[in-house]
Amino acid sequence: xxxxxxxxxxxxxxxxxxxxxxxxxxxxxxxxxxxxxxxxxxxxxxxxxxxxxxxxxxxxxxxxxxxxxxxxxxxxxxxxxxxxxxxxxxxxxxxxxxxxxxxxxxxxxxxxxxx
Amino acid sequence: xxxxxxxxxxxxxxxxxxxxxxxxxxxxxxxxxxxxxxxxxxxxxxxxxxxxxxxxxxxxxxxxxxxxxxxxxxxxxxxxxxxxxxxxxxxxxxxxxxxxxxxxxxxxxxxxx
Numbered sequence: 757x758x759x760x761x762x763x764x765x766x767x768x769x770x771x772x773x774x775x776x777x778x779x780x781x782x783x784x785x786x787x788x789x790x791x792x793x794x795x796x797x798x799x800x801x802x803x804x805x806x807x808x809x810x811x812x813x814x815x816x817x818x819x820x821x822x823x824x825x826x827x828x829x830x831x832x833x834x835x836x837x838x839x840x841x842x843x844x845x846x847x848x849x850x851x852x853x854x855x856x857x858x859x860x861x862x863x864x865x866x867x868x869x870x871x
Numbered sequence: 872x873x874x875x876x877x878x879x880x881x882x883x884x885x886x887x888x889x890x891x892x893x894x895x896x897x898x899x900x901x902x903x904x905x906x907x908x909x910x911x912x913x914x915x916x917x918x919x920x921x922x923x924x925x926x927x928x929x930x931x932x933x934x935x936x937x938x939x940x941x942x943x944x945x946x947x948x949x950x951x952x953x954x955x956x957x958x959x960x961x962x963x964x965x966x967x968x969x970x971x972x973x974x975x976x977x978x979x980x981x982x983x984x
Contacts, residue, residue, distance in 0.1 A: 860905075
């Protein structure tokens with residue numbers, strides 16, 4: 757099973773709203789990732805969690821707040837977003853620290869629209 | 872940051888023909904490379920990977936070639952089918968930077984019936 761699930765599939769929010777994106781995997785992976793993807797562009801890394809600790813923050817604005825409650829779950833809390841934050845938000849997971857490649861498996865994404 | 876670039880933004884191929892998608896990477900210290908397929912409205916789907924100590928790897932209908940001398944990666948799809956129509960991304964990983972992937976710009980493959 758290489759499935760990463762994300763909810764919701766679509767989200768429309770105003771600039772004053774607070775919302776959360778959720779991601780779940782049951783592959784025993786100890787690393788989870790958030791990416792942002794604009795139309796016709798490649799995914800851009802936002803955050804990496806390894807063993808439930810934040811290991812990489814790609815200088816993401818504080819209006820995006822990640823959370824990793826346990827090894828299977830990853831959240832992205834959104835507050836006071838801007839219209840330019842509208843994008844596809846992708847979650848991925850992988851093993852961590854093996855000598856072999858740590859293949860990242862992606863979820864279907866949440867299509868976010870900020871009005 | 873470092874970028875992984877692609878030579879062809881769009882590739883049109885006749886159904887049944889072979890497809891070749893190319894990718895140039897910039898970090899000679901990258902140790903792991905992945906090809907992803909992304910269909911419209913979906914997340915990237917893993918296709919095949921290759922480590923830097925290999926120069927060729929084959930999967931089902933797909934082959935990845937790695938040329939470290941010229942920092943070039945390619946994906947070959949045999950007998951291309953309509954279901955292969957998608958955007959293909961290559962990605963490189965430099966392990967010392969964590970398991971951080973740097974993606975190329977993507978190539979759209981259009982399969983003509």
